[in-house]
Amino acid sequence: MSKKSASVLVTSDSHRNEEAKHFDRTASNKTLTQSMENFKLSGLQEEMCKEHGRKLEIICIQDRMRICANCALFGSHRNHDIRQESDVVNEITLRTEMVI
Numbered sequence: 001m002s003k004k005s006a007s008v009l010v011t012s013d014s015h016r017n018e019e020a021k022h023f024d025r026t027a028s029n030k031t032l033t034q035s036m037e038n039f040k041l042s043g044l045q046e047e048m049c050k051e052h053g054r055k056l057e058i059i060c061i062q063d064r065m066r067i068c069a070n071c072a073l074f075g076s077h078r079n080h081d082i083r084q085e086s087d088v089v090n091e092i093t094l095r096t097e098m099v100i
Helices: 003-044 069-073 085-099
Strands: 058-060 065-067 082-084
Touching: 058 069, 058 085, 082 085
Parallel strands: none
Antiparallel strands: 058 065, 058 082
16 A cells, blocks of 8 residues: 555544544534433423422422422421522533533
8 A cells, every 4th residue: 555545544534533523422412402402391391299289390409309399498308409490400501511
């Protein structure tokens, strides 16, 4: 194999590797974006607390679950780290954008 053929082959392989990396990143970004959309859509569905009959709009960070205000103030999540669902979604979105 001549030097010219070898350099063309190496360049071609390097180009393919870069394309593959770009494809992997793009596919990964699409998966991440789709996951975020699914999370946002699931958050739009108003689910109700089985114990208190109130809307689940708070996230208990410690237990990683959606809870109602009564659970947060008076229930089993009383002294846990809690956040508004919208704040958690915004934080996840920001972190996702930083990764992308």
